[in-house]
Amino acid sequence: MAEPTGVEASDRTFGEVVLKMDSIEVGFGGVTAIDNVSFDVRRGEILAIIGPNGAGKSSMLNCINGFYKPRSGSITFKGKTMKAMDPHYAASNGIARTFQNIALFRGMSTLDNLMTGRVLKMKKNFLWQCLYWGPAQKEELENRAYVEKVIDFLDIQAIRRTPVGRLPYGLQKRVELGRALAMEPDILLLDEPMAGMNVEEKQDMSRFILDLNEEFGTTIVLIEHDMGVVMDISDRVVVLDYGRKIADGTPAEVRANKNVIDAYLGVPHED
Amino acid sequence: MFYREAGIFKTSYAADQALFRIPIDKLFVIGLIAFAFIVIPMIGNEYWLGSILIPTLILSIAALGLNILTGYCGQLSLGTGAFMAAGAFMAYKFATNLEGMPIILVILLGGLSAAAIGVAFGLPSLRIKGFYLAVTTLAAQFFLLWLFQKVPWFVNYSMSGVPTAPPREAFGFLVTGAEASPTARYIFVLGFTVVLGLLASNLVRGRIGRMWMAIRDMDIAAELIGIKPLQTKLSAFAVSSFYCGVAGALWSFCYINTVEASAFDINRSFTVLFMVIIGGLGSILGAFLGAFFIFLLPIFLNSAPGWFGLSIASETIAHVEFMTFGALIVFFLIVEPAGLARLWGITKEKLRLWPFPY
Ligand SMILES: Nc1ncnc2c1ncn2[C@@H]1O[C@H](COP(=O)(O)OP(=O)(O)OP(=O)(O)O)[C@@H](O)[C@H]1O
Ligand SMILES: [Mg+2]
Numbered sequence: 187m188a189e190p191t192g193v194e195a196s197d198r199t200f201g202e203v204v205l206k207m208d209s210i211e212v213g214f215g216g217v218t219a220i221d222n223v224s225f226d227v228r229r230g231e232i233l234a235i236i237g238p239n240g241a242g243k244s245s246m247l248n249c250i251n252g253f254y255k256p257r258s259g260s261i262t263f264k265g266k267t268m269k270a271m272d273p274h275y276a277a278s279n280g281i282a283r284t285f286q287n288i289a290l291f292r293g294m295s296t297l298d299n300l301m302t303g304r305v306l307k308m309k310k311n312f313l314w315q316c317l318y319w320g321p322a323q324k325e326e327l328e329n330r331a332y333v334e335k336v337i338d339f340l341d342i343q344a345i346r347r348t349p350v351g352r353l354p355y356g357l358q359k360r361v362e363l364g365r366a367l368a369m370e371p372d373i374l375l376l377d378e379p380m381a382g383m384n385v386e387e388k389q390d391m392s393r394f395i396l397d398l399n400e401e402f403g404t405t406i407v408l409i410e411h412d413m414g415v416v417m418d419i420s421d422r423v424v425v426l427d428y429g430r431k432i433a434d435g436t437p438a439e440v441r442a443n444k445n446v447i448d449a450y451l452g453v454p455h456e457d
Numbered sequence: 458m459f460y461r462e463a464g465i466f467k468t469s470y471a472a473d474q475a476l477f478r479i480p481i482d483k484l485f486v487i488g489l490i491a492f493a494f495i496v497i498p499m500i501g502n503e504y505w506l507g508s509i510l511i512p513t514l515i516l517s518i519a520a521l522g523l524n525i526l527t528g529y530c531g532q533l534s535l536g537t538g539a540f541m542a543a544g545a546f547m548a549y550k551f552a553t554n555l556e557g558m559p560i561i562l563v564i565l566l567g568g569l570s571a572a573a574i575g576v577a578f579g580l581p582s583l584r585i586k587g588f589y590l591a592v593t594t595l596a597a598q599f600f601l602l603w604l605f606q607k608v609p610w611f612v613n614y615s616m617s618g619v620p621t622a623p624p625r626e627a628f629g630f631l632v633t634g635a636e637a638s639p640t641a642r643y644i645f646v647l648g649f650t651v652v653l654g655l656l657a658s659n660l661v662r663g664r665i666g667r668m669w670m671a672i673r674d675m676d677i678a679a680e681l682i683g684i685k686p687l688q689t690k691l692s693a694f695a696v697s698s699f700y701c702g703v704a705g706a707l708w709s710f711c712y713i714n715t716v717e718a719s720a721f722d723i724n725r726s727f728t729v730l731f732m733v734i735i736g737g738l739g740s741i742l743g744a745f746l747g748a749f750f751i752f753l754l755p756i757f758l759n760s761a762p763g764w765f766g767l768s769i770a771s772e773t774i775a776h777v778e779f780m781t782f783g784a785l786i787v788f789f790l791i792v793e794p795a796g797l798a799r800l801w802g803i804t805k806e807k808l809r810l811w812p813f814p815y
Contacts, residue, residue: 251681252681253677253680253681273680273681273683274680274683274685276681277681277682277683278683282682283681285678289675289677289678290674290675290678291670291671291673291674291675291678291679292674292675293670293673293674293739294667294670294671294674298667298670301664301667302667302668302670302671302679302682302684303682305664305667305668305671305682305683305684306682306683308664310664312665312692317656317659322663326663326664327470330470330473331470334470365682369682369683
């Protein structure tokens with residue numbers, strides 16, 4: 187009975203296009219990782235990017251937040267069109283992300299990792315920080331209060347002071363999500379947030395993603411290999427294969443798409 | 458310090474964010490500072506104050522500086538000696554060319570000049586990392602020392618090339634130069650150490666400290682969070698060199714009483730680096746533990762055989778000293794990179810649960 191979910195998904199309404207990727211091409215030396223891919227992201231939706239290994243999914247996220255510069259194509263974000271995103275511009279305009287290989291600050295505690303997500307929200311100058319007094323202290327406490335909300339949301343109170351390097355994998359993924367949430371993002375990019383997790387952890391993570399999207403209206407772009415999860419939580423799915431986009435539509439449409447089935451079953455390419 | 462941390466709960470974020478999260482820690486530090494200011498000058502003799510505590514405190518300041526750069530921001534530097542020399546020579550220029558300038562300001566200006574020089578040598582850190590950056594700082598070490606030795610302007614064209622530190626007063630006491638009493642010099646140096654130590658602890662637990670550590674731990678993720686790598690690294694170079702510069706100025710003005718480049722050679726850089734490694738990379742406490750450990754160990758090795766009625770040739774002791782340091786550095790690098798400070802932390806963690814480890 188897949189119908190009900192389909193109907194439910196189509197009942198959801200989304201805002202305007204916040205992010206438009208237009209004819210993006212990314213290459214490394216002779217390798218073309220992304221070949222002329224276009225898609226857009228609407229405010230408030232959960233968009234999944236799927237595809238076999240090496241399809242160029244992570245490279246696409248790297249373009250969105252400015253870590254990779256496309257060879258050609260353009261990115262339109264909140265009405266501004268540019269050839270490539272600048273990482274600082276992306277961060278200060280509400281794009282946050284997690285990484286396929288956890289990229290936490292290993293030497294720091296959970297709390298400090300999350301507080302680091304707030305650096306752009308903190309403006310007090312160096313001299314106040316030296317004294318840790320007055321405005322700097324006030325600012326620190328206000329941001330701490332926000333971070334505590336994130337900690338409560340993710341239910342990680344018990345590991346506040348633990349250096350993240352000592353946490354088990356599943357919790358590290360959760361802390362990494364927390365760090366991204368501390369940035370108060372409009373768009374959250376999640377690169378395989380559930381990879382390597384057991385079923386319960388996956389359920390928790392799916393719950394967090396749905397709650398975020400519902401309660402705070404956060405737009406989410408996620409890469410995920412677990413088809414069950416993708417079909418369950420996403421509003422729309424973009425499928426990449428060998429750097430090309432082969433499908434773009436609702437989960438139900440994508441599941442029925444012949445190209446997608448071929449790509450996943452490993453049918454050789456004709457071209 | 459046998460106390461327990463269990464049973465203390467924070468009721469506000471302000472209390473939880475405080476520098477000393479456990480009241481007794483705060484009392485202990487205040488007590489220690491009071492002891493250092495009041496009791497030690499009364500019981501310490503000239504040798505202990507002048508030849509042990511003053512240099513140890515000064516090198517703790519340099520170790521704080523290097524720890525900020527290397528321990529917190531992850532940028533390995535072998536140029537500590539050069540940045541100390543920059544502080545010493547520039548402080549000398551300020552002190553001699555602007556006669557009436559208060560000595561505290563002179564020392565701080567020495568530190569600021571070193572900070573500017575540190576930033577200049579930190580510029581390559583955007584492109585190069587680790588070993589190669591260390592080589593760049595090594596170049597700074599040799600270049601700056603060469604400059605201070607070769608350009609007579611830095612020593613006001615003094616004939617000998619080794620000018621003495623000018624005598625200056627602070628709060629009515631002579632605190633610099635050979636004539637100043639060890640007690641006055643000690644208190645003066647201690648004042649700098651305490652203030653700079655507290656400022657450093659504030660910096661590393663705030664926004665800028667987290668930015669440094671983020672760059673150290675995962676620079677790509679840091680950049681995507683909105684931290685600007687170059688600015689952040691340069692701020693670490695600036696603060697670090699400021700600390701080293703102040704330490705260098707104090708070294709010349711309050712300890713050796715002369716301004717000479719040879720006091721800041723590559724060995725000085727290594728000594729401070731060893732202090733940071735043994736004390737604990739990325740720990741304010743570690744900078745102090747490391748400095749005291751490295752200074753006190755040779756004294757201990759020299760006097761320990763005497764306590765057991767043994768007499769050991771001083772060359773043997775010198776060898777033992779080298780071997781002990783070598784072994785300790787290897788031990789800390791491999792087994793416990795967080796150094797003495799971490800060992801102390803582990804002890805406290807155990808004590809917190811004692812006597813019920815479960
Ligand atoms: N920094 C890089 N340098 C060189 N080649 C790269 C780089 N990043 C990605 N590639 C190449 O680009 C292609 C796409 O990689 P990408 O990581 O985007 O794939 P992916 O879809 O995320 O795969 P996976 O499911 O395995 O994570 C691969 O062939 C990869 O080798
Ligand atoms: Mg990937």
